[in-house]
Amino acid sequence: MPVLSPTWTVERIELLKQHFEAGLSCREIAADIGVSRNAVIGKLSRLNLTRGRTLDERRPQDRTPVPRPRKAVPRLQFEMLATIYGEADTAGVTGPIDDANRCSLMELDANSCRWPISTPGAEDFCFCGNAAHEGQPYCIGHSRLAYRPNSRARVMRG
């Protein structure tokens, strides 16, 4: 007898068929023959002995190509951010916000942008001080930062 793994000999194939027709699960068949479950299923598929289960639901004629990331999915941070926040928005947000009007808490008035600069409590802590947008406590640029349109998730599987 060959010491090498005989893979699928006629004996194993017979056992495979017998067990399959007996109604045993692939798990049982695999355990009995001594191979992995996928090996059994793969062999059955090759022999066209599948019980035609998912074939009906899997629409064999119009199989979804399923772009399978066989290894990795290298995505640039930029692309993800652009997708999440919206391409047009990122440009506006990342644009330069005038900080020439920075002022302290005392100097803030109703028309001054109250966006905090630096960390609260720091010696140089101050506010943006730019002209605030109508009905908003921040200037245009900082209003955009405050209103992040971040609500994109949970959209999988059609």
Add this chain to the structure above:
DNA sequence: CCCTGATTCGC
């Protein structure tokens, strides 16, 4: 989460 079968694809 576990299980199952079925398909895909690298070897």
Add this chain to the structure above:
DNA sequence: GCGAATCAGG
């Protein structure tokens, strides 16, 4: 051709 990886349903 084989089977691990993967997918999809239960």
